[in-house]
Amino acid sequence: MAERGVDVVVVGAGIVGLGIAWTAAQSGRTVAFVDPKPATGATYAAAGMLAPVSELHYQEEDLLELTLASAALYPAFVESLGVRPAEAGYRSTRTITVGADAADRRSLADLREVQRGHGLAVEPLTIREARAMEPLLSPQLSSAFNIERDHQVDPRRLAARLQSAIDGASSRNRWTHDHAIRQSAVGLRHERPADAASRVTGVILADGSTVAAGEVVVANGLAAGQLGGLPDWLALPLRPVYGDIIRLRVPGHLRPLLTATIRGLVRGVPVYLVPRDDGTVVLGATQREHGSAAVSAGGVHQLLRDAQVLVPAVAELELIEVTARARPGTPDNAPLLGRVADGPGQPASDIPGLIIATGFFRHGVLLTPIAAQHCLHLLDGTADGRWARFRPDRFSRPMASEPPFSRTPQSSPHTPKESARD
């Protein structure tokens, strides 16, 4: 171990990378993260809804087990930071979903059947009942549902607390290394430099220097695929899904505008309002696969228009920030999370020293605790076989006639082996 700089180096210090680094540090490992600007990507934009129930989408039902598991971990994850939940921006207030017109009402009712089919509690409300909970909701809504277990966290605060917690671990454990390396990583260092299947022994930084590490976790979102030293055969099919998001300040006479998170469908288009303790409200979010990374005038217009349909007083708020960021999307909207095989054929072992954790799409904040826990279990060699279906090499390896993302991975021919390897 003398040759190594740290036990674990995490490439990318968004919310997921920071969560992984913190959880690894708690396990007694020495840790560093590498990021020129921590927590300024999708983490900076994200609303932070912890909403496995209302986030359930039709073609993403295989994600539900993962999102529910992560939501269940959140209270303990926040508690591990040693601050009050409010200091990490964690709020266990409810979510109310609402529809604007008759078609939106039917869509939400259909979705509720799917939610109930998975045993999730979604309570119908009359508009009067919804407005008793949230008086500033529009009286013109077509439908409303109460979802008690969908909560929220402020990703900017949580990221700041995670960085502080890692700083604290560094002090407590008298780390002598720089654990917050403000550079880009350009490649992986391998035991046998020309062999991408050989053990990963660290990362190469933009300035040409190296951080030696027992394990490297690649958690730098959309940039993961550009990292040098990944196997040629490995496809990390990440695509940017751009979104605009708005921060509003509620003037004193309208506070609190809301206590619950409001998620609406307005003529089929989703929009949400997430109230923060500091008197601001997050209004999001558009989704576009094409176009530019800049804030879209049409997107901002649509968000402000639709938010006013749900909560007319939004017109009276102060607009304090408009941000656009890219979410790292994948073909099945599920993350690329786990170890990587050392070759495209079967059977294969995993490349030692390498874990990938990216592609969290809309779910990065929600999935941070489970990603951190799963990475820790991978480091410990005790990984939960259920999450093998999210392996990052699932789009690259021969799968016979199976689609990459199986609805019933437990019964697929390769799963037992993959589980065993995890």
Added chain:
Amino acid sequence: MAERGVDVVVVGAGIVGLGIAWTAAQSGRTVAFVDPKPATGATYAAAGMLAPVSELHYQEEDLLELTLASAALYPAFVESLGVRPAEAGYRSTRTITVGADAADRRSLADLREVQRGHGLAVEPLTIREARAMEPLLSPQLSSAFNIERDHQVDPRRLAARLQSAIDGASSRNRWTHDHAIRQSAVGLRHERPADAASRVTGVILADGSTVAAGEVVVANGLAAGQLGGLPDWLALPLRPVYGDIIRLRVPGHLRPLLTATIRGLVRGVPVYLVPRDDGTVVLGATQREHGSAAVSAGGVHQLLRDAQVLVPAVAELELIEVTARARPGTPDNAPLLGRVADGPGQPASDIPGLIIATGFFRHGVLLTPIAAQHCLHLLDGTADGRWARFRPDRFSRPMASEPPFSRTPQSSPHTPKESARD
């Protein structure tokens, strides 16, 4: 003169203050301006339309002579800066006014009668003709007019060029004083300290120091009334009229979005789009007399909505900036421009050494050359009597049965004397 620091000190370095300072410097005077943050107030927000014709409002017809005179001065004013017009952001492209619905068509037709009554050229266009000039105008418009003589300037560029020009005068004339004093002025210095009617001999700064000057020009917008040392009887009835304004970037495939400035009425609400040479477009502007100085969510929504009615492709632009600022409004929407009497009664002389130039409301950029010229003429003792009707003491002095702002000031009983004094 040995006791004096400079010939002229200008309090406030918005576009008007800078224009006055530059014009005074050109006359051979030594000049300084006092502002903690030059050109960051209304100047920073302003779209810079030089539009006396399309800006003509029903109750503001007395302003027309002033706005037309200032527009006529603009080419020479820009030329005086010694840069190409484009470097100062000056564009002599036309303005097209458009209406969205039938009521907007009637409003614009009525306004055209008023404009024609003043001898102003406003040419009706068919929608086809308007779209031949500007292909991205909506085909759904109700009416369109061409106004060749309404132009534009970029106030941020112009302010920067004015500052450079004053810097240049300082170098050329080997000024030994600091001509750009980045502080707030807190009061006027008088020859007889306890007598606000005595000669003004300079300004007192926030740090307690003094700038001695032969003449002080108070051009700090809404803050003018708070300056110490103004006569107690003098009312400067300034009020903030807040506005939101948006900057958009046109993506390459849509350039140029527009060549003309587009001013529209959409269901009775004005909105404009001003295209810049750098591929951006300025979209403005809301007006609200109450509420906060912050950007209004409802205001931004309304601007984006109405702009898309005129030019649907606005939805595809990038939103790069949203700004709110206060315009300094007055009861008659005309500026407070000129010298101040040394007492509320009649007859009276003017306080020596004091000029006020504020209250330019929506017209600060347009009126900068005439304000600068009028101030120079006041310094020279050769002021144009026509502008006496904009004296800053007009709301404070006994006016018999006359309203403060007379439609026919030439015939009012006090005008000859005031003109003589100017």
